[in-house]
Amino acid sequence: MSLIKNNIIIRDSWNHLDDDTPLSAEGKVIVSLKRWQSERKLLMERQEPLGIRLKSAEGAEMISDDLAHFDLIALEFPIFKDGRSYSTARMLRERYHYKGELRAVGEVLRDQLQFMLRCGFDAFEYAGKTIPEEAISAFVEMDKFYQTVGDWGRT
Amino acid sequence: MYVYNLVDQSLVNQRVQQFRDQVRRRLSGELNEEEFKPLRLMNGLYLQLHAYMLRVAIPYGTLSSKQMRALAHIAVRYDKGYGHFTTRQNLQFNWPKLKETPDILADLADVQMHAFQTSGNCIRNVTADQYAGVAVEEIADPRITAEVVRQWSTLHPEFSFLPRKFKIAVTGSKRDRAAVRVHDIGLIIKINEAGEMGYEVIVGGGLGRTPIVGVTIREFLPQQCLLSYLESILRIYNQIGRRDNIYKARIKIVIHELGAKEFTRRVEKEWKTIRDTAIDLPVGEYERIRAFFAPLPYQSLPKNDAGFSHLKFENQDFSHWVRGNTLPHRQSGYSIANISLKPIGGIPGDASAKQMEVVADLAEKFSFGEIRVAHEQNLVLPHVKQTDLYSIWNTLKEHNLATPNLGLISDIIACPGMDYCSLATARSIPLAQDISNRFSNLRRQNDIGELSVNISGCINACGHHHVGHIGLLGVDRKGEEYYQVTIGGSADENASIGEIIGPAIPYDEVVDAIERVVETYVDLRAKNESFIDAYRRVGKQPFKENLYVTN
Amino acid sequence: METKVISANRLEDGIVVYITKDNNWSECISDAEVFNDEAACDEALSKAYTAEEACIVVGSYLVEIEQKGVYYNPTKYREFIRVIGPTVRPDLARQARS
Ligand code: SF4
Numbered sequence: 001m002s003l004i005k006n007n008i009i010i011r012d013s014w015n016h017l018d019d020d021t022p023l024s025a026e027g028k029v030i031v032s033l034k035r036w037q038s039e040r041k042l043l044m045e046r047q048e049p050l051g052i053r054l055k056s057a058e059g060a061e062m063i064s065d066d067l068a069h070f071d072l073i074a075l076e077f078p079i080f081k082d083g084r085s086y087s088t089a090r091m092l093r094e095r096y097h098y099k100g101e102l103r104a105v106g107e108v109l110r111d112q113l114q115f116m117l118r119c120g121f122d123a124f125e126y127a128g129k130t131i132p133e134e135a136i137s138a139f140v141e142m143d144k145f146y147q148t149v150g151d152w153g154r155t
Numbered sequence: 156m157y158v159y160n161l162v163d164q165s166l167v168n169q170r171v172q173q174f175r176d177q178v179r180r181r182l183s184g185e186l187n188e189e190e191f192k193p194l195r196l197m198n199g200l201y202l203q204l205h206a207y208m209l210r211v212a213i214p215y216g217t218l219s220s221k222q223m224r225a226l227a228h229i230a231v232r233y234d235k236g237y238g239h240f241t242t243r244q245n246l247q248f249n250w251p252k253l254k255e256t257p258d259i260l261a262d263l264a265d266v267q268m269h270a271f272q273t274s275g276n277c278i279r280n281v282t283a284d285q286y287a288g289v290a291v292e293e294i295a296d297p298r299i300t301a302e303v304v305r306q307w308s309t310l311h312p313e314f315s316f317l318p319r320k321f322k323i324a325v326t327g328s329k330r331d332r333a334a335v336r337v338h339d340i341g342l343i344i345k346i347n348e349a350g351e352m353g354y355e356v357i358v359g360g361g362l363g364r365t366p367i368v369g370v371t372i373r374e375f376l377p378q379q380c381l382l383s384y385l386e387s388i389l390r391i392y393n394q395i396g397r398r399d400n401i402y403k404a405r406i407k408i409v410i411h412e413l414g415a416k417e418f419t420r421r422v423e424k425e426w427k428t429i430r431d432t433a434i435d436l437p438v439g440e441y442e443r444i445r446a447f448f449a450p451l452p453y454q455s456l457p458k459n460d461a462g463f464s465h466l467k468f469e470n471q472d473f474s475h476w477v478r479g480n481t482l483p484h485r486q487s488g489y490s491i492a493n494i495s496l497k498p499i500g501g502i503p504g505d506a507s508a509k510q511m512e513v514v515a516d517l518a519e520k521f522s523f524g525e526i527r528v529a530h531e532q533n534l535v536l537p538h539v540k541q542t543d544l545y546s547i548w549n550t551l552k553e554h555n556l557a558t559p560n561l562g563l564i565s566d567i568i569a570c571p572g573m574d575y576c577s578l579a580t581a582r583s584i585p586l587a588q589d590i591s592n593r594f595s596n597l598r599r600q601n602d603i604g605e606l607s608v609n610i611s612g613c614i615n616a617c618g619h620h621h622v623g624h625i626g627l628l629g630v631d632r633k634g635e636e637y638y639q640v641t642i643g644g645s646a647d648e649n650a651s652i653g654e655i656i657g658p659a660i661p662y663d664e665v666v667d668a669i670e671r672v673v674e675t676y677v678d679l680r681a682k683n684e685s686f687i688d689a690y691r692r693v694g695k696q697p698f699k700e701n702l703y704v705t706n
Numbered sequence: 707m708e709t710k711v712i713s714a715n716r717l718e719d720g721i722v723v724y725i726t727k728d729n730n731w732s733e734c735i736s737d738a739e740v741f742n743d744e745a746a747c748d749e750a751l752s753k754a755y756t757a758e759e760a761c762i763v764v765g766s767y768l769v770e771i772e773q774k775g776v777y778y779n780p781t782k783y784r785e786f787i788r789v790i791g792p793t794v795r796p797d798l799a800r801q802a803r804s
Pocket residue numbers: 570571572573576577578579580611612613614615616617618
């Protein structure tokens with residue numbers, strides 16, 4: 001798995017934390033919604049950046065009051081055909097004005113990247129088979145669109 | 156007609172390039188079939204029984220002569236010289252080669268056409284009344300709305316991976332020719348008391364395994380709010396539509412499970428939060444699009460031309476065709492000429508490249524270069540002078556395009572069925588041919604009057620069997636072709652789903668059975684009572700009794 | 707076991723093909739290798755999957771056939787139509803059959 005951000009491959013400084021892996025004092029971690037709900041206090045006391053991971057059935061409104069606590073939100077695509085996270089992404093950006101990293105995780109394939117980008121994702125855990133450098137070209141295959149989406153202050 | 160600007164054109168061109176690269180990656184093995192399938196489907200390319208099939212989008216059924224010629228050219232150059240017009244106003248090529256598909260799409264792009272979203276779990280090619288802009292009783296032209304919806308839905312980043320496919324239809328007439336009540340969303344253009352334009356919004360209609368007539372969730376939506384309202388509906392559907400069971404994934408099931416009231420409440424709530432964002436088009440954009448559909452430079456002509464009346468008087472065949480296949484036009488002295496793609500015993504909806512060229516020529520000469528495709532799988536020359544009808548008819552006749560059977564029993568809707576389609580459980584076309592042959596006598600057809608026979612080769616209902624006055628659904632009974640008969644369906648403003656009237660019958664007995672149903676109607680009808688009206692009056696019992704009589 | 711052949715569609719043009727004795731693909735069912743036992747079937751299927759990976763064909767599967775005179779015909783009507791082409795377009799028929 002490679003992480004694509006701003007059209008380049010970067011080293012991932014975040015850790016996805018399983019629900020039963022103990023929380024250490026240090027390191028940037030991404031936790032599940034469930035863990036956030038049950039260990040909220042503990043997580044807020046940590047001095048490290050925090051990320052949250054939503055399953056495709058977990059909508060933006062479940063965390064809309066808590067956005068200030070997150071530096072990263074990861075939205076899952078359990079299979080590429082499950083398009084719910086596209087809606088979640090747009091709502092986070094456009095309705096709740098979330099400005100931090102919005103990361104696509106799960107079955108994140110080359111030919112979906114551009115749709116994701118346009119919905120407001122800015123980081124991609126690329127799961128395709130081809131080299132990620134090649135997948136980046138998907139972002140520039142098209143530059144003309146009809147919809148005014150993803151209007152969330154990207155420059 | 157709408158003409159692409161630079162944005163439209165480069166979007167389509169870029170998409171062709173993108174698909175060319177995807178095909179290259181597939182042929183080189185970089186993509187396997189599982190990965191490639193959704194990509195090809197998003198460009199209208201299926202793999203059917205005998206070969207690939209390319210479904211070309213004909214947005215809201217509007218074509219120019221130039222576009223029709225391009226389709227004819229593609230049929231000859233890349234295919235086997237013909238194409239099939241579908242119930243979604245599209246055109247299918249049955250034999251394209253994968254490696255040539257990018258070239259076909261490039262040829263289409265040259266004439267401002269594409270195959271976007273004619274497949275896949277996305278918003279499909281939008282359909283509309285084939286008489287848009289010309290029907291006498293029309294309130295407003297649905298093509299402006301349809302073009303707005305086409306653009307908005309094309310490569311929509313949020314709604315390209317919906318739970319299931321999503322179909323939108325628009326009409327601007329009281330008389331519904333676009334079957335809006337059996338679409339995922341149906342829009343009926345209305346003018347309110349203040350004289351403003353808007354829409355009645357109908358949601359959750361559909362055919363397939365669970366046929367159902369849609370429900371109105373809003374009586375009047377102001378026109379400028381259209382896109383934000385559509386986004387609200389689609390967003391709710393995208394989030395809560397079922398993804399665990401393909402047969403329960405359409406929006407109609409959401410509405411069934413939530414109830415129309417709760418569904419409406421959620422849509423309205425969502426809409427409140429997005430209606431004032433940038434989603435809706437500025438008025439100027441509607442006006443820009445509207446300008447493309449401005450009235451054409453018609454001549455002012457008398458309502459009735461003496462020469463034309465004389466020709467009708469002189470030539471009975473011509474007069475039959477005029478009576479059967481043409482309709483009055485908004486503009487005095489003009490007509491709407493329907494071109495039947497249902498010759499007696501022919502394949503419903505099929506047109507040869509030569510026929511496409513003939514229609515393109517006629518349109519160029521006599522109809523401002525415009526052609527329409529009707530969801531009944533016929534073509535239309537929308538604006539022809541009465542005085543030109545005779546020469547049009549003569550040309551059509553030469554090419555087997557002048558059967559005067561519009562709306563009659565031989566004007567059968569049939570999906571490709573098992574002759575082409577990999578999902579089929581039985582054939583549709585040969586049955587349509589047999590029925591057409593049985594009722595070949597036009598005098599008899601006219602005596603029977605308006606009667607639609609719709610045939611589908613499987614439960615997917617591409618042949619709209621549920622909404623045929625008589626519907627036939629092909630099923631497989633231990634390897635034999637059987638057909639389930641429904642009666643009383645209708646796709647118009649009084650939409651209804653046909654009732655199954657008993658066990659399915661084998662192929663060889665279907666035509667006789669249909670004949671008995673028709674005879675039952677002829678025997679019991681009141682004066683001037685159509686089949687569907689008679690059925691609604693007497694119910695299914697008399698038909699049922701006679702359907703299963705064996706001799 | 708019923709008598710079977712293996713069919714697929716050719717990747718580049720989608721045309722119906724059958725696996726042959728010399729491990730090729732033919733448009734004619736009369737060239738097809740006929741299988742009567744499971745083991746041979748499985749072996750041939752795995753060859754077919756290799757051909758899929760090699761981008762020669764897509765969607766290979768077993769087709770049940772029966773002998774009719776000198777011909778082998780598929781038992782299922784759908785498969786029969788795949789052999790002969792659309793029944794409504796005899797002019798496009800692939801192969802003359804009994
Ligand atoms: S109704 Fe069934 S058989 Fe007919 S075209 Fe649709 S999927 Fe194919």
